[in-house]
Amino acid sequence: MKHRLTKNIFTTTFLCALIACTKETSPPDDSQIETSAVVRQAAIAIPDPYAADIAEKVLQSGGNAVDAAIATGFALAVTYIDAGNIGGGGFMLIHQEGETAFLDYREKAPLAADRDMYLDDDGKIIENASLIGAQAVAVPGTVAGFWKAHQRFGSVPWQDLLLPSIQLAENGFIPANVLVNDINDAVVWFGEKTNFRHYFDSIKAEELFRQPELAETLKRISEFGEHDFYRGETAQLIVRQMEQNNGLISSEDLATYTAEWREPAKAQWRQFEVFSAPPPSSGGFAIIQLLKMKDFLDHHFDGLSHNSPQYMHLVAEMEKRVFADRAEYMGDPDFVDIDLDKLVSDDYIARRASEVDPVNISAVSAVQPGLESPDTTHYSIIDQWGNAVSNTYTINWEYGSGIVVQGGGFLLNNEMDDFSAKPGTPNIYGVVGNTANEIQPGKRPLSSMSPTIVLENKQPRLVLGTPGGSTIFTSVFQTIVNIIDFKMSPEAAVGATRFHHQLLPPDLITLSITEELPAETISLLEDRGYRVEPHSFQFGDLQVVWRDTDNQLIPASDPRDRGVARVIKIETN
Secondary structure (H helix, E strand, C coil): CCCCCCCCCCCHHHHHHHHHHHCCCCCCCCCCCCCCCEEEEEEEEECCHHHHHHHHHHHHCCCCHHHHHHHHHHHHHHHCCCCCCCCCEEEEEEEECCEEEEEEECCECCCCCCCCCCECCCCCECCCCCCCCHHHCCECCHHHHHHHHHHHHCCCCHHHHHHHHHHHHHHCECCCHHHHHHHHHHHHHHCCCCCHHHHHCCCCCCCCECCHHHHHHHHHHHHHCHHHHHHCHHHHHHHHHHHHCCCCCCHHHHHCCCCEEECCEEEEECCEEEEECCCCECHHHHHHHHHHHHHHCHHHHCCCCCCCHHHHHHHHHHHHHHHHHHHHHCCCCCCCCCCHHHHCCHHHHHHHHHCCCCCCCCCHHHCCCCCCCCCEEEEEEECCCCCEEEEEEECCCCCCCCCECCCCCCECCCHHHHCECCCCCCCCCCCCCCHHHECCCCCCCCECCCCEEEEECCEEEEEEECCCHHHHHHHHHHHHHHHHCCCCCHHHHHHCCEEECCCCCCCEEEEECCCCCCHHHHHHHHHCCCEEEECCCCCCCCEEEEECCCCCEEEEECCCCCCEEEEEEEEEC
16 A cells, blocks of 8 residues: 655754754864764654654654654644544553553543443443444543653653644645545544534545644643643543533543553563553453463474464464453453453463364354453554564544544544443454443453563564454464564564454454465365455554564564554664
8 A cells, every 4th residue: 555755844943852852962072082973773663654754753863762652642643543543542561771561541431431321221232322422432541641651751851742743733744545535434434423524524635634723732732741631621622522412521530530550461482571461451461372372282383384274273263262261351450350360371371272173163152261250553663772662542443433522623532332331242343241341430441452562581572563453462463473483574474464263253264365365275264164254344554673683673564554664773972
């Protein structure tokens, strides 16, 4: 998919501000000893070229990976309208100066939410009630998350990180053709049910698209930080929008929202340390289970070629068991007791591996929880010092709820659909959940987002993640295996055809296709009883940075979309 590369939108003011805060600007005097310049590498894999240019400028000017991640996130809120956001939430995994930290800035259910809010008088789910409109909106966490990350790890002034995004919103950008086409489809989808059309039906290919209301919001956030979004003028605009559209978010919801530092999901896997997202994400436990389970089944995988029928069957059997555990046990750890250590323990995963049928499709009834008793975006960054950020954030479905905050110019999420509106009933991604993920006031909905960092000898070896709803962690798992086990280049690994199975339907394998699978492969899977179909959406937009054995950074961006992968050479004295 082709995309338009952007012109440099940075002003001299911004560059000077960055340089002033990170570098010595006065020239050396003649008495100073000359030293040879050192060229260091940084790398980015970012799903949009405008945001990639901004990240590169931050890194070139001496900012660290967290600085670049924050600037990227705000830029995507302007140019990656389908998923970039300040009206959603997400997870940030950070490895900086030997410390690995996980920041949960997932959205929360409003205090006025209740368990049965999307059911009619007969106990049936009300169609699209959790997807479209103000009642689908959970309390956003993105601004709080970026603010908290900056307070702990940032080195560049907050205002400087927002300036490029303000300029993009104020002066405009040339939207990618795929974005224009998607927005035109969304205008039809939302129709007159929301105010989406009013804000976005004027967007055109090859023409500057300006967002003046969003520019003013970003200026306020630049000046007042998270306070503006949760207690200031922007908060007032959100509450007013809720009141006008029968939404639930109140001033109290916003004022009491906090992003949380949590212990990352982690495990030793071979010579690597794998760090990923803990609950309320299901992604970290799932990736660890899949990686370990594959090793316990090594005798079955031995000699199998990539995406061969037997390989795909074994992975599908593994995924069945992961999704069964996900449905039963995963939820917000502030509301549900989750024995994560047991779920990722060698003993438990060995037992789950022993249940895999190497020949036949397991019936759903035989795949029970094992313990007793789409639209998202991702980017990966490694800076010149080896610090790394893996960030995944979302407004859930493309363009979220379709509600734009009037006077604020930003979309609000439809994250309430990630709760189990009714136990055992699938959400928009076809995933079922039980009471662990039922709606409760102030609760965070379960997620599949899986920002992941793989360390070797305490240094980031692989930084990756992807959007894609329930396909996220299966995509991350397959990409890790593609690079480490199948020895693929990062570019080949992210471009390879991925497949997905999620317990229900029990016989369905879906594909995210770059290259068609051989007809023989599909035929052999069908002979076993599988249905093999393209996925309902092109899942995944993987962003990967890999450090090879020669200590060279190799980034890769999924060829299915408009991302940018770039090695950045930084000259220092």
